[in-house]
């Protein structure tokens with residue numbers, strides 16, 4: 188009985204971790220394409236209808252590159268200016284961090 192009581196949570200946590208861990212990295216790109224690329228563009232260069240209309244910066248431009256990682260992440264968490272929404276509530280801080288890393292990698 189004791190063994191069984193122990194085994195059940197281990198199994199649940201194990202399966203849970205497996206299910207969460209594997210697809211997550213792919214998800215970052217998917218989330219980016221779903222939520223961000225409309226404006227920022229697939230490659231982050233903001234060559235989209237919205238990007239042009241909002242006169243958005245290319246994330247690989249010198250100006251954006253000189254933002255610190257904290258500023259960059261903060262723009263995603265809390266939003267920036269009038270048109271960049273805060274995404275912390277919608278996506279969670281963890282996903283925002285991953286998006287920030289993902290976008291930085293696009294900018295290279």
Ligand code: HEC
Pocket residue numbers: 219222223224225226227237241242243244245246251259260262263267268270271272274286287290
């Ligand atoms: C409605 C259009 C729109 C969407 C959707 C959008 N952004 Fe933005 N984003 C902007 C605008 C406008 C700015 C600030 C203007 C600029 O580019 O200088 C900005 C700025 C940023 C910045 C700061 C760097 C910079 O270029 O100023 C980051 C980082 C960023 N966005 C990440 C994201 C992420 C991640 C998502 C998706 C979760 C996202 N954005 C979705 C419009 C958008």
